[in-house]
Amino acid sequence: MKKLFSWFSPKVSETKETEFSRFFREASSREKKRVYMRVIERASAEQRKVLEA
16 A cells, blocks of 8 residues: 555655756746747757758
């Protein structure tokens, strides 16, 4: 029975915090949106290069 309810208990993170994870947890929605847009723009540009080749 203990195993059945083990997923309810909080888990202790065994991984170290990174700047990447900290950004997604602490950045404002405006800052996240700005980063997402830059990533999307760069990915789109790379995809266009592949399609043109």
